[in-house]
Amino acid sequence: MIExxxxxxxxxxxxxxxxxxxxxxxxxILGMLxxxxxxxxxxxxxxxxxxxxxxxxVTVDGKDLFESPRAARRQVGxxxxxVALYGEMxxxxxxxxxxxxxxxxxxxxRQAIPVxxxxxxxxxxxxxxxxxxxxxxxxxxxxATAILHNPRVLVxxxxxxxxxxxxxxxxxxxxxxxxxxxTLLLSTHILPEVDLLCDRVVIIDGxxxxxxxxxxxxxxxxxGNPSIRVVLKEAPADAGEALGRIPxxxxxxxxxxxxxxxxxxxxxxxxxxxxxxxxxxxxANGWTLLxxxxxxxxxxxxxxxxxxxxxxxxxxxxxxxxxxxxxxxPEVVS
Amino acid sequence: MNGTLATYFRELRAYFFSPLAYIVLFFFLVAxxxxxxxxxxxxxxxxxxxxxxxxxxxxQATWLILLLLGPLLTMRLVSEELRSGSIEVLMxxxxxxxxxxxxxxxAALTFYAFLWLPxxxxxxxxxxxxxxxxxxxxxxxxxxxxxxxxxxxIGIFASAMTRSQLLAAMTTGALLFVLFLIGIFEGLVNxxxxxxxxxxxxxxxxxxxxxxGIVDTRRLVFYLSGTLFFLFLASxxxxxxxxx
Numbered sequence: 048m049i050e051x052x053x054x055x056x057x058x059x060x061x062x063x064x065x066x067x068x069x070x071x072x073x074x075x076i077l078g079m080l081x082x083x084x085x086x087x088x089x090x091x092x093x094x095x096x097x098x099x100x101x102x103x104x105v106t107v108d109g110k111d112l113f114e115s116p117r118a119a120r121r122q123v124g125x126x127x128x129x130v131a132l133y134g135e136m137x138x139x140x141x142x143x144x145x146x147x148x149x150x151x152x153x154x155x156x157r158q159a160i161p162v163x164x165x166x167x168x169x170x171x172x173x174x175x176x177x178x179x180x181x182x183x184x185x186x187x188x189x190x191a192t193a194i195l196h197n198p199r200v201l202v203x204x205x206x207x208x209x210x211x212x213x214x215x216x217x218x219x220x221x222x223x224x225x226x227x228x229x230t231l232l233l234s235t236h237i238l239p240e241v242d243l244l245c246d247r248v249v250i251i252d253g254x255x256x257x258x259x260x261x262x263x264x265x266x267x268x269x270x271g272n273p274s275i276r277v278v279l280k281e282a283p284a285d286a287g288e289a290l291g292r293i294p295x296x297x298x299x300x301x302x303x304x305x306x307x308x309x310x311x312x313x314x315x316x317x318x319x320x321x322x323x324x325x326x327x328x329x330x331a332n333g334w335t336l337l338x339x340x341x342x343x344x345x346x347x348x349x350x351x352x353x354x355x356x357x358x359x360x361x362x363x364x365x366x367x368x369x370x371x372x373x374x375x376x377p378e379v380v381s
Numbered sequence: 382m383n384g385t386l387a388t389y390f391r392e393l394r395a396y397f398f399s400p401l402a403y404i405v406l407f408f409f410l411v412a413x414x415x416x417x418x419x420x421x422x423x424x425x426x427x428x429x430x431x432x433x434x435x436x437x438x439x440x441q442a443t444w445l446i447l448l449l450l451g452p453l454l455t456m457r458l459v460s461e462e463l464r465s466g467s468i469e470v471l472m473x474x475x476x477x478x479x480x481x482x483x484x485x486x487x488a489a490l491t492f493y494a495f496l497w498l499p500x501x502x503x504x505x506x507x508x509x510x511x512x513x514x515x516x517x518x519x520x521x522x523x524x525x526x527x528x529x530x531x532x533x534x535i536g537i538f539a540s541a542m543t544r545s546q547l548l549a550a551m552t553t554g555a556l557l558f559v560l561f562l563i564g565i566f567e568g569l570v571n572x573x574x575x576x577x578x579x580x581x582x583x584x585x586x587x588x589x590x591x592x593x594g595i596v597d598t599r600r601l602v603f604y605l606s607g608t609l610f611f612l613f614l615a616s617x618x619x620x621x622x623x624x625x
Contacts, residue, residue: 131465
């Protein structure tokens with residue numbers, strides 16, 4: 048549905064986007080991931096036709112954005128990062144204005160407006176003045192205008208930024224719902240969102256695509272050896288060394304007091320599971336085993352941080368800088 | 382067409398919802414009312430020599446208020462969209478810059494006409510006491526509409542250049558003032574060609590002619606082409622925002 052070929056955008060000497068190519072297939076939800084300032088918004092603005100690219104081209108549904116801009120734009124619904132609305136208008140009036148702007152006839156608008164209100168759960172505030180609405184509602188008004196003309200493609204730039212957790216959940220549900228009927232391009236720097244919503248991901252940093260694939264395939268390609276977390280009660284000093292001698296363990300990393308991460312050998316087909324051995328070793332040595340759990344492989348967050356970290360200092364701050372509200376406990380899968 | 386109409390109705394609404402528009406309306410009514418009363422009292426004063434149609438003098442004096450109020454009418458039109466970012470969803474809709482600018486201009490012109498609407502009452506008041514020749518009055522209204530179009534198009538151009546309403550108003554004010562000064566220069570030069578040139582762009586002469594009922598097509602061409610020129614510049618300015 049969307050084909051971006053070799054898109055570049057320079058602002059003076061600064062190259063914001065540097066030769067990005069990707070495509071969004073019909074019916075899929077593509078997530079565009081990247082730290083702040085990676086070039087996501089610039090890329091999105093080029094795809095929606097707001098910014099002309101310095102070089103490269105974009106087609107939407109086969110229509111070139113600069114040769115036939117109006118036909119191409121008609122197929123796109125766009126929710127920008129900052130949803131700017133006209134504060135003095137009522138919600139339904141604003142939608143009527145947008146419908147006219149999109150070229151809908153009166154009859155079409157009469158049909159489309161209640162549908163958009165309904166789908167974005169705005170029916171209750173349809174007569175309210177936009178200036179009095181909360182941020183979450185405004186975001187939904189923005190979404191309602193994006194779907195008003197029933198475009199085949201929706202482009203959403205950080206749709207959940209600045210919302211409270213409950214609003215985030217409701218907007219995400221709405222996005223998932225919209226994803227069933229539209230092709231969706233979603234930009235975000237919030238990682239769980241990608242895992243939850245997207246069929247495919249492109250990771251952008253420094254204006255280039257640095258990784259691309261399904262969340263699953265990205266995770267697999269970046270996962271290192273499987274590991275086990277062990278916690279012992281009143282462990283002797285040499286316990287770590289003893290753990291390292293267990294067959295199947297290739298590395299031992301001490302964590303907090305009495306806890307270790309054991310890196311396991313990776314078998315060709317079936318990963319070795321040395322938990323039994325660890326248990327036996329504990330019994331043999333008389334350790335009290337408090338915890339023994341297999342750790343999940345790399346999360347998208349790990350991959351993201353690894354890919355987008357340029358130096359050691361940045362490594363410390365990267366997760367915060369990327370604004371990832373992730374639990375810092377690794378998830379335990381037994 | 383859709384883009385122009387949608388923009389037109391939305392901007393017209395915005396005028397009637399903005400306090401600034403009412404302040405402009407208020408000051409215009411007070412100032413024009415004062416001018417009217419002053420003209421009538423002077424014409425009725427036996428000590429003051431001369432005479433003439435009161436409404437003719439009225440147009441010649443009242444348009445000067447527009448030098449101050451004109452910039453206030455247009456400063457918001459594009460700047461506010463640039464500042465708030467609503468320009469992004471506007472320009473990604475299937476509309477062109479020209480349509481958007483045209484819609485905004487027509488809305489401003491409509492509100493401007495609305496400013497002048499109450500002054501029709503002055504003509505009716507005069508007609509209660511003496512016979513009014515309505516031809517020159519109509520030409521006078523044509524004149525203020527022509528001057529208004531030019532002023533508003535200059536204002537929209539300035540507004541499309543910046544996201545700051547204040548800057549837009551100040552730029553417009555400066556441009557209008559230059560235009561106003563050019564008319565005065567006519568009396569300061571001796572060269573015939575220069576006199577002619579200044580006369581061609583001298584707003585004073587134009588409004589004087591028109592309010593006396595002389596409709597010269599050169600004036601029509603001057604104002605309409607000037608208006609189109611600035612509207613064209615405005616749409617280019619808006620387009621240019623993308624390329625930087």
